[in-house]
Amino acid sequence: MNNKDIHITDDTFLAKWLANEITDEQLKKKVSEKDFIAYKKLQKGITLYENLETIDETSYAELKAKLPKENKAKIRNLYYKWAISVAAVALLFITATTTLFSDNTVSNAADYGKNKQVALLDGSEVILNAKSEIRYQKEHWATHREVFLKGEGFFKVKKGSTFTVQTKNGSVTVLGTQFTVKSISDYFEVICYTGKVKVKSNHKEYILNPTEGFRKINGNPLEKIHENISKPHWLFNESSYKSVPLKYVLKDIENQFDVVFNTDKINTNVLFTGSFSHKNKEIAFQTIFKAMELDYKTTNTKQIVLSNKK
Amino acid sequence: MLENIKNVCDEVVFKKLYLNYAKELKQFLYFKFGNITIAEDLIQDAYISLWKNCEKIPVGKAKNYLYTLVNNAFINIKKHEQIKYRHQERVKKNNSQLSYESPEFILQEKEFYIKLKNAINGLKDNQKEVFLLSRIEKFTYKKIAEKLDVSVKVVEKRMHNALVILREKIGDI
Numbered sequence: 047m048n049n050k051d052i053h054i055t056d057d058t059f060l061a062k063w064l065a066n067e068i069t070d071e072q073l074k075k076k077v078s079e080k081d082f083i084a085y086k087k088l089q090k091g092i093t094l095y096e097n098l099e100t101i102d103e104t105s106y107a108e109l110k111a112k113l114p115k116e117n118k119a120k121i122r123n124l125y126y127k128w129a130i131s132v133a134a135v136a137l138l139f140i141t142a143t144t145t146l147f148s149d150n151t152v153s154n155a156a157d158y159g160k161n162k163q164v165a166l167l168d169g170s171e172v173i174l175n176a177k178s179e180i181r182y183q184k185e186h187w188a189t190h191r192e193v194f195l196k197g198e199g200f201f202k203v204k205k206g207s208t209f210t211v212q213t214k215n216g217s218v219t220v221l222g223t224q225f226t227v228k229s230i231s232d233y234f235e236v237i238c239y240t241g242k243v244k245v246k247s248n249h250k251e252y253i254l255n256p257t258e259g260f261r262k263i264n265g266n267p268l269e270k271i272h273e274n275i276s277k278p279h280w281l282f283n284e285s286s287y288k289s290v291p292l293k294y295v296l297k298d299i300e301n302q303f304d305v306v307f308n309t310d311k312i313n314t315n316v317l318f319t320g321s322f323s324h325k326n327k328e329i330a331f332q333t334i335f336k337a338m339e340l341d342y343k344t345t346n347t348k349q350i351v352l353s354n355k356k
Numbered sequence: 357m358l359e360n361i362k363n364v365c366d367e368v369v370f371k372k373l374y375l376n377y378a379k380e381l382k383q384f385l386y387f388k389f390g391n392i393t394i395a396e397d398l399i400q401d402a403y404i405s406l407w408k409n410c411e412k413i414p415v416g417k418a419k420n421y422l423y424t425l426v427n428n429a430f431i432n433i434k435k436h437e438q439i440k441y442r443h444q445e446r447v448k449k450n451n452s453q454l455s456y457e458s459p460e461f462i463l464q465e466k467e468f469y470i471k472l473k474n475a476i477n478g479l480k481d482n483q484k485e486v487f488l489l490s491r492i493e494k495f496t497y498k499k500i501a502e503k504l505d506v507s508v509k510v511v512e513k514r515m516h517n518a519l520v521i522l523r524e525k526i527g528d529i
Contacts, residue, residue, distance in 0.1 A: 057513050057516055057517075058509065058512035058513055058515075058516050059516065060515070060516040060519040060520065061497065061511075061512040061513070061514075061515035061516040061519070062512065064490075064515070064519065065490070065496075065497065080528060081523065084523050084526065084527075084528060085519070085523055087526070088472075088519065088522055088523055088526060091468060091469065091472045091526070092472070092491060094386075094392070094465075094469060095469070095472060095473065095476065095491070096491050096492060097382075097386075097392050098379070098382055098383050098386055098392075098469075099379065099492060100492055101374070101375065101378040101379040101382065102375070102492075105378070106371060106374050106375065108400075109374060109400055109403055109404070110371075112400060112404055113404060113407050114404075114407070114408060152401065154397065162393065163391075163393040163394075164393070164397065165391075165393070165394045165397060165433065167429075167432065167433070168433075169433055184401075
């Protein structure tokens with residue numbers, strides 16, 4: 047019996063479990079198998095309940111941030127005109143409509159440490175990795191499927207008109223297929239999982255077939271990569287890298303765990319090969335930094351300073 | 357007279373329309389798609405559209421407008437997607453929620469949800485209070501204890517008991 051069991055009293059352990067202070071394994075020791083299954087189902091139900099019942103100031107603030115700003119000025123005019131005449135109101139409607147419809151953009155972004163699924167209007171889907179963002183126009187979507195991506199996304203495109211992903215580093219065009227695109231600062235990578243993908247970068251075009259990938263990191267020559275798995279690791283809370291400069295791995299860690307690194311004392315161009323899980327920050331740090339022979343120290347400004355092991 | 361001039365472009369009015377209807381719209385959408393992310397995206401799109409067209413929509417018709425929008429979005433997606441659960445890839449890992457469940461499964465989920473919701477509403481006042489402060493307001497047990505002026509142990513006990521009761525109410529699988 048380990049020390050932790052002594053502190054789990056019989057009348058509070060469920061509360062601690064629901065708040066993730068004790069694990070499923072520890073709960074299993076306190077209740078019958080039938081009860082454990084029921085509590086897991088209850089936990090799922092409560093999560094859904096939280097999702098569906100939370101409409102409040104916070105979610106409103108999120109919505110408000112996405113509203114176009116032009117409307118405010120129009121309200122005062124509108125009230126005034128209504129008081130004057132119907133003809134004036136009709137005229138205002140027409141002008142208002144044309145300006146309002148000029149902005150049909152939808153944007154979606156994933157938060158720190160979380161993936162986000164986005165359903166597009168034709169049934170295509172994008173799953174965004176942490177801190178990634180897409181933007182697209184709603185109008186004419188069926189015939190003009192174009193998405194602007196910043197960060198990394200796994201795309202499942204339904205067969206249809208040409209679907210294009212635009213990034214700062216290049217573009218990707220498909221008809222119907224599954225692929226990932228990663229565009230973060232000067233790192234550009236595309237991996238094709240099914241179907242055929244056309245990549246445009248630096249005025250050159252490349253066709254990718256399933257398991258083929260393409261990577262271009264700023265100045266460096268283009269690399270062809272081979273990926274045997276059917277879906278990217280980060281869909282399953284894991285990051286995996288093969289010979290990638292450390293600076294990009296650090297950026298990923300920052301996005302997954304919401305931390306900031308100070309790399310003044312180390313060489314971030316060193317190549318990294320390895321994987322880490324997104325579930326536990328400490329374990330991830332130990333895995334990566336041990337392999338790279340780096341020490342890490344948290345300062346009081348919450349930055350983590352990296353240095354070479356002596 | 358001023359009542360007639362109240363319109364959707366007024367942010368106070370718009371916010372009220374959100375706080376009043378977004379919840380039922382979200383539930384409506386969730387139980388149509390079985391997917392929370394799509395529901396959230398469509399709700400946002402619908403309200404953004406409402407805001408953009410605010411001059412044309414009287415307050416009394418706003419609810420109808422929102423429902424029409426989300427319904428049309430659902431039909432459109434269905435048309436392009438042909439949602440049949442057998443043809444969808446079910447991603448079993450916990451992070452990906454995307455699985456278009458069968459209508460039967462969604463109905464079962466809905467019944468379970470209603471059962472759970474009623475059970476939560478039926479909790480004793482002090483248990484319900486702790487439950488909602490923890491799960492909806494997202495306060496830690498420590499913060500709840502401060503708020504209610506009791507010890508953390510008391511908060512945890514109430515939560516624990518609430519969960520025992522909820523487990524009894526939902527029954528066995």
